[in-house]
Amino acid sequence: MAVIQLGDYIVIQRQKYTKLQKFGSLDATATLGKEHLELKSLLDQPYDSTFKMCVKESKAGKRGAQRQHSLELCSENELRSIRDVLNISSSGADNRDISDNGEAQALKSSDIEQMREACNESSKIIEKLVENSKTFHTRTEYSQDKYLLKKEKKYFEFVQIRQPTIRLMVDIFHRQDADKIMGIRVDTLSQIISYSGISGFGSYLLYESGTNGLLPAAMLNxxxxxxxxTLVHMHPGNVPQKQAVLALKLPLEQQQRCISVNLYSVLREFYQGDKLETVEVTEESVKTEDNAIEQSEDIEPSSKKFKLDESRNLSKGPPRWQLENKRAATLMNDKFDSLVMAAKEHPSSILQALLPLIKPSRPIVIFSTCKELLQETYMELKATGKVTNLHLTSNWMRTYQILPNRTHPEVNMSGNSGYLLTGYTLK
Amino acid sequence: MAVIQLGDYIVIQRQKYTKLQKFGSLDATATLGKEHLELKSLLDQPYDSTFKMCVKESKAGKRGAQRQHSLELCSENELRSIRDVLNISSSGADNRDISDNGEAQALKSSDIEQMREACNESSKIIEKLVENSKTFHTRTEYSQDKYLLKKEKKYFEFVQIRQPTIRLMVDIFHRQDADKIMGIRVDTLSQIISYSGISGFGSYLLYESGTNGLLPAAMLNxxxxxxxxTLVHMHPGNVPQKQAVLALKLPLEQQQRCISVNLYSVLREFYQGDKLETVEVTEESVKTEDNAIEQSEDIEPSSKKFKLDESRNLSKGPPRWQLENKRAATLMNDKFDSLVMAAKEHPSSILQALLPLIKPSRPIVIFSTCKELLQETYMELKATGKVTNLHLTSNWMRTYQILPNRTHPEVNMSGNSGYLLTGYTLK
Amino acid sequence: MSFLKPKTHIEQGDIVILYLSVNSMHAIEAVPTIVNKKGETIAHIFQTPYGSLKVQSIIGVEYGSRVELSKGWAYVLQPNPELWTQTLPHRTQIIYTPDISMILHQLEVRPGAVVVESGTGSGSLSHYFLRALKPTGHLHTFDFHEARADQARDEFKRHGLGDFVTVYHRDVCNLGFTSELDGVADAVFLDLPAPDLAVPHAFKALKLSGGRFCSFSPCIEQSQRCINGLIKLGFTEICSMEVLQQESVIKTRSLPVIDLEFLKMPKSSEANSIDDSKAKEPKELKKYLTSSCPQVLPGHTGFLTFATLPPNIPKA
Amino acid sequence: MSFLKPKTHIEQGDIVILYLSVNSMHAIEAVPTIVNKKGETIAHIFQTPYGSLKVQSIIGVEYGSRVELSKGWAYVLQPNPELWTQTLPHRTQIIYTPDISMILHQLEVRPGAVVVESGTGSGSLSHYFLRALKPTGHLHTFDFHEARADQARDEFKRHGLGDFVTVYHRDVCNLGFTSELDGVADAVFLDLPAPDLAVPHAFKALKLSGGRFCSFSPCIEQSQRCINGLIKLGFTEICSMEVLQQESVIKTRSLPVIDLEFLKMPKSSEANSIDDSKAKEPKELKKYLTSSCPQVLPGHTGFLTFATLPPNIPKA
Incomplete structure (x- = not known):
């Protein structure tokens, strides 16, 4: 089983909350709300292990105490559910006698904070809270559960460390800031993969203007x-966003089958090829900018702005980006087995440039959160006669709570799946 | 309890199928698929009664036999469910041994047709079908039910006669041809009523360009x-569509509180009032066109085209439409307590003319099936500063099958609720 | 008194909706003074993020007017069930306009209707029932929570609706709707954790000439049990549904239109300088008026179960 | 053989999608002759509403080409799981791309994965599994219906996928997935009327290092029982969901813009004649590019229940 190593991206899970974190050094800490976790004890432990958060110190912060924790690998026994520990049984029939006057809890918040410093075990704290609640035992089981869940969430002291997968990452990214992955929701991502037919055979073309690396990572996966x-991954910035790709920790041979190139630069290479060579090389300089994770500006970078991954190799030959452009141009000449686009720019001109690079009878998949835009693109594509079987779709997705006598759809759902325009190229 | 009378609109229900029908004369027949029903025996029977369809004759038609039925009032005893009659009990565990080779039914379709002529009782026919089905008893209960339901539907011989209500009519209209009510779905209709605040107090303004009378009927209701x-009901045609209003069979005083007027004509009256009088009267002529139910052309009718309901009164004074225009203009001068619009035309110019007629702090509700249009109208209204609390909404509605061990949302749902733009007028 | 019918000017004692923004509305009582916790009568000042409002100043003002706050302004709107639902003090979970509209439609509530409701809760749905059935109908509304029933009764009176409603404190699941209500109702609405227990009482309350029934349940199991009860008693047209309203947030989106054609041309040193200047120019932008849902939508409110009690079912 | 990998030209024996229109596609086998019911070898002619196609004529043609029919034309497309799902001979109810995509995503199927599926049904989902896991993974697929299992096995072979799949005729609810498959699966998928009976077998088939589970059920009660089974065996991350795809039908709508301003002007007899001619002129039209859903949409396909088997759960 895989073990946690320095340099890995890890997923830290505390109950239903998950976070993607780089385990960059032994000094690294992760922040979950007010809790700061020292990561060093994770080293060489197997993935999927659970660790106990042990308070080391507590500092007053702007919004309440900030706590520093070390992590201790813990046994399965420690993981009995808090509900088991408390073993709540007495349950009122309904909540007719509860009046919500804010005085139901006899403990003051200062008491609770103090208790929390003293005993770090959430089950103990919750036990005390329950003891001191005047209304807990008169609540219905449903409302007891809700109360416990709320408290558990606040005081739960275990975290699990998991290996990043596409499934875990799309959840994290979408929850934290859907805009950073252009609003691509899990159902939509899953359909992009299906409709584009990405698999172990073929050569694929992706244009995306910033999804934290999620789209190239999902395709590589x-x-x-x-x-x-192979995958040619075009982007509009100086450097591609790659976080999700790096987090997958793929074998080198697999990583190298994703060729990330700047849209403008690779198209110039493709259109003009050999003519270009001498000019470009002389223009080269060594100034680099490292904003790999940040959204880069979507303008054509002049050659000198390019990041030089291996500056030590500078004297030995053409820069890496130029070699990548050449590899990409070769694949572009052979044409691709599908096209995936998720552009922040207007898709028309990009589509006009990329559509001729796709073989006939191949799927194209264009994502946008703007329906009006895809309606227009639909009409444009239809008019060209180069694409058939055009469909504009979106999704409605809802999760369910399935519990004895309490089965219903979850009360919150995500409102926007985005839209997919799909079709097949013709000869 | 109300009894069925000549001239009534009635709802004929056969299982889940419902139809709105005018009981215009004793000779009237209603057509349900291939079945023709003579309505005369309905006269003076209480609404909600159930009648048995008794075959009188059967003619070969283009698409199978056309059957003429008389209707016979039937007792509750006859309504035991077909499932009870058949009392199916043996039920296979699953359908692994069924092969669908089309030979499962031993009866030929000619046999069935013959049987149908001979014995008119659907339960008997279904019994025979079941007896002769090689696979029925090996099917799962689920699949047995589906089979029975399908057969029941085809051979069910009872109809119920119900009094039209808004609830029954919106179902019928939406199912038969949603376009004829501009695509207004039940959830949307219910919200138009809520958001516009229509109730027993106040004076309301409606513009609609053709909903079979559904919108004015729902508001009157x-x-x-x-x-x-009171309600001023503006429409673009020569005569208002009124089917749903007539079907409700409202007391005269209630009917008269709905003043249906042509948009152009009433605005001219409102803007120019007295100046107009002499001119219009002289222009008047008696040519009438009766296309009340048909969708009329949405052009300004010249006065001479107007329908004259009471031509006998012609010599005695101004025509009815002119009196209605005057009544409406009086209410327009007093201003209204809400505005409802469902236009087939572009709403901007209409809204511009009608919005000043609404008192401040009053709801406006604009319906359209075109979202882009309402997005634009939203922006226009926002820019005027005359309306606040603007919301553009649509609905998602789904019905459920709730049966023991077979609970799930219905497999089909309606895709379009249409859109509502709502807001409140400001001073 | 501002719930009875449309009115033009704010009178003393009216409930008034102070509209600050789409997400910020408050229901305030138009009285010049209030009694504070110490029992002293003081001027009624309402605090908002845009400063304070001296409530006396709005009495006599026309509804729909703009009123000045110490650091901004607001609109005063006449309350109605929609605005009240968005501003009322929550005493329980409430049902919102999309479900309520369907309930009123399916229960065929119109002026003159007699409706039985349980529970009263925060009175949100009650206000809708009252608007729909007044001035000739009546609402009988039940709650097992005494304080809630009292609060609701008082509220209806202050809202000018007292004549059209009777509020009962009663456990209807166990005790039914009182024998006075046998056979009087056109429609019965249940929002109870165990609706199946109240179905027989609903059956009794409905008119002999028949009527409509609705139960609102968050869980599917409640609906399942409720439907079993309905079938046993001969209800027909049983139908369960969900209604979810989606709001569209309207915005203009600008997308840069990028030029890729020039990449086909050789990049001479002269042309190059032109390219560079081009790249720095603001690009062509194409504007789209578009809309999307909020990121988080209500995914579930409740299952609505409707049914018809046919006429002449013996109630022995 | 046309399912293994992207290819450019139609070879004899390929399955080819004959695309007539968005609503009319057919999967045909590119063979020049077929054997008719009388046992005679005849030319393979495929009939369409646009006339007939002599199938021999498409062999050697490039995929994506337009081919002539006797009364029209069509496109020939290379099949893939999406197109196959829309054209395959239905032997059972099938699952469609939106649900399937979510299943593949949640089961984390990628090249190298070992997947256990029950039932095989019409093989629609199997084709997706195979695309996702080949060339280094394997699919074990089970059906209790012998003829279906045989047909599927034959089909996979003809589609060039035989090396990556084993088809079993077996009642897995009662007999399990065979002991050879104990602890080999990365993912298990169930589409069974009683998934709870197969949950313990799924548990056994999953790797000791853990794996993912999915059950597809049309009814909520099946999901409820399945989840009970999963909880008992220590599965975590249990999550149920629905995915419904909505198609947007795109169209241009023209709305007349009507002029009401002129009504404010007195209608002199001179002006009148102008008005009249105006009214007869074609009015201004405003065009909107818009879309709506089809009137009837799929309202339910099934509930998808996903779960994780954590690593190192003893399987005693």
């Missing part, structure tokens, strides 16, 4: 290790 | 009998 498929 | 509220 579906291309698999030890296969022959 | 909510205004109630024996109240003081």
């Amino acid at each position: 579906s291309m698999g290790a030890a296969t022959d498929s | 909510s205004m109630g009998a024996a109240t003081d509220s």
